[in-house]
Amino acid sequence: xxxxxxxxxxxxxxxxxxxxxxxxxxxxxxxxxxxxxxxxxxxxxxxxxxxxxxxxxxxxxxxxxxxxxxxxxxxxxxxxxxxxxxxxxxxxxxxxxxxxxxxxxxxxxxxxxxxxxxxxxxxxxxxxxxxxx
Amino acid sequence: xxxxxxxxxxxxxxxxxxxxxxxxxxxxxxxxxxxxxxxxxxxxxxxxxxxxxxxxxxxxxxxxxxxxxxxxxxxxxxxxxxxxxxxxxxxxxxxxxxxxxxxxxxxxxxxxxxxxxxxxxxxxxxxxxxxxxxxxxxxxxxxxxxxxxxxxxxxxxxxxxxxxxxxxxxxxxxxxxxxxxxxxxxxxxxxxxxxxxxxxxxxxxxxxxxxxxxxxxxxxxxxxxxxxxxxxxxxxxxxxxxxxxxxxxxxxxxxxxxxxxxxxxxxxxxxxxxxxxxxxxxxxxxxxxxxxxxxxxxxxxxxxxxxxxxxxxxxxxxxxxxxxxxxxxxxxxxxxxxxxxxxxxxxxxxxxxxxxxxxxxxxxxxxxxxxxxxxxxxxxxxxxxxxxxxxxxxxxxxxxxxxxxxxxxxxxxxx
Numbered sequence: 001x002x003x004x005x006x007x008x009x010x011x012x013x014x015x016x017x018x019x020x021x022x023x024x025x026x027x028x029x030x031x032x033x034x035x036x037x038x039x040x041x042x043x044x045x046x047x048x049x050x051x052x053x054x055x056x057x058x059x060x061x062x063x064x065x066x067x068x069x070x071x072x073x074x075x076x077x078x079x080x081x082x083x084x085x086x087x088x089x090x091x092x093x094x095x096x097x098x099x100x101x102x103x104x105x106x107x108x109x110x111x112x113x114x115x116x117x118x119x120x121x122x123x124x125x126x127x128x129x130x131x132x133x
Numbered sequence: 134x135x136x137x138x139x140x141x142x143x144x145x146x147x148x149x150x151x152x153x154x155x156x157x158x159x160x161x162x163x164x165x166x167x168x169x170x171x172x173x174x175x176x177x178x179x180x181x182x183x184x185x186x187x188x189x190x191x192x193x194x195x196x197x198x199x200x201x202x203x204x205x206x207x208x209x210x211x212x213x214x215x216x217x218x219x220x221x222x223x224x225x226x227x228x229x230x231x232x233x234x235x236x237x238x239x240x241x242x243x244x245x246x247x248x249x250x251x252x253x254x255x256x257x258x259x260x261x262x263x264x265x266x267x268x269x270x271x272x273x274x275x276x277x278x279x280x281x282x283x284x285x286x287x288x289x290x291x292x293x294x295x296x297x298x299x300x301x302x303x304x305x306x307x308x309x310x311x312x313x314x315x316x317x318x319x320x321x322x323x324x325x326x327x328x329x330x331x332x333x334x335x336x337x338x339x340x341x342x343x344x345x346x347x348x349x350x351x352x353x354x355x356x357x358x359x360x361x362x363x364x365x366x367x368x369x370x371x372x373x374x375x376x377x378x379x380x381x382x383x384x385x386x387x388x389x390x391x392x393x394x395x396x397x398x399x400x401x402x403x404x405x406x407x408x409x410x411x412x413x414x415x416x417x418x419x420x421x422x423x424x425x426x427x428x429x430x431x432x433x434x435x436x437x438x439x440x441x442x443x444x445x446x447x448x449x450x451x452x453x454x455x456x457x458x459x460x461x462x463x464x465x466x467x468x469x470x471x472x473x474x475x476x477x478x479x480x481x482x483x484x485x486x487x488x489x490x491x492x493x494x495x496x497x498x499x500x501x502x503x504x505x506x507x508x509x510x511x512x513x514x515x516x517x518x519x520x521x522x523x524x525x526x527x528x529x530x531x532x533x534x535x536x537x538x539x540x541x542x543x544x545x546x547x548x
Contacts, residue, residue: 001302087304088302088303089252089303089304090304090308109301110301113300
């Protein structure tokens with residue numbers, strides 16, 4: 001099962017840090033990423049540019065509007081994500097608990113809703129049912 | 134198989150439902166996490182039993198019979214759903230259905246199911262109802278009436294919680310050792326919440342609520358059987374047994390409230406008290422103190438008057454000291470003050486109450502005002518006592534308790 005860990009934090013915190021502190025912060029994330037990778041659970045991860053660079057689109061009255069800024073105007077902003085593959089929510093929560101993001105912000109854990117054509121094309125085969133009968 | 138009468142069939146089905154319902158749900162949903170589907174399949178299987186058994190006779194092993202039918206239902210449903218759902222879901226859901234079961238014994242995975250229902254990622258307010266439904270098979274309407282909620286709202290919240298268990302894949306298993314104490318606490322809290330709802334209906338006029346206390350004791354006992362080395366599980370069981378033992382003494386013949394100190398000891402259920410004492414002793418032998426053990430020990434000190442006619446107040450104060458240190462709960466502080474009044478007098482107790490009245494939770498807590506009123510009356514501050522009773526009465530929802538407080542207020546001397 002794949003889970004997306006989204007990391008939210010107060011962006012001004014980063015700017016207030018000294019270069020040494022910033023370096024330490026980056027190192028902590030580097031170590032965390034490595035640990036995920038070594039455990040074979042990491043599927044993807046990225047850090048996002050500050051929310052001031054965000055652009056939002058929405059349609060009102062059949063007209064698509066392009067707006068400056070992030071969707072949610074809040075002190076804590078989406079700053080990055082990890083996509084991991086683990087057996088269940090407890091495993092995902094255990095990894096999320098080790099994320100440096102929990103120390104200076106909020107980490108949200110969401111299960112991935114598996115979609116895509118691969119999942120629908122196997123309808124012809126019925127191995128599990130055959131075995132169960 | 135032997136043919137059997139309708140009454141016997143119903144009785145057998147009800148007995149299996151009572152004893153095996155949670156086991157069957159837990160087993161059927163163990164892998165897929167699909168509690169709702171397991172419940173549906175099982176309810177179909179019970180319906181099939183009521184049709185089949187009177188004709189063909191009661192099966193030798195009703196539990197295994199129900200499991201086989203329920204599994205077939207699950208496979209049929211999974212097959213129908215296969216075109217809509219991703220294939221890996223389908224495989225997980227049917228995988229559990231091929232696991233062989235020994236003739237006669239369905240593995241008991243109810244505890245795993247309880248840990249999923251009381252998972253920290255499930256809304257705390259719905260954990261107790263969820264356990265009552267998934268493990269005991271109580272229907273949403275009955276749970277709703279006990280928790281003073283509309284059946285529709287309760288049904289919706291239960292569905293949402295079950296969907297979360299399945300979609301977020303909350304595991305139906307006992308957590309790892311290092312996580313166990315913290316996770317067990319949420320399970321015990323949920324059981325205690327169910328018990329408290331049942332406890333509020335003292336005379337048992339509302340059958341849904343009275344039974345809830347019994348159901349919670351059943352769950353508490355189940356946890357102690359499946360996790361015998363956990364002192365807090367034993368502590369909770371003892372606490373519930375002590376409280377339930379006094380049920381018949383809590384109200385008079387007219388349904389009027391009777392305070393603990395004025396209860397007729399002969400109405401207490403002494404067998405239950407002995408069972409509570411045994412559980413608490415077993416917990417104590419493990420030597421790891423916790424909130425439920427302390428609360429049970431306080432109950433034990435209160436009922437000690439059945440031996441020498443007097444409650445053991447110094448022991449009660451000491452236990453509240455420990456509880457207060459452990460939980461920091463203002464409720465513990467209030468109860469401690471009441472016990473202190475018995476040793477050091479009402480003045481000392483009032484000083485303690487004054488020190489907690491800054492806590493916002495206390496202002497809406499009826500027992501705080503009732504205790505305050507009683508202590509003020511004892512030092513002769515009748516006017517202030519009257520005001521405090523007034524607030525206590527306004528905060529109480531149980532009419533017999535309200536009545537009791539009104540009688541106390543009426544007894545205050547007039548100026």
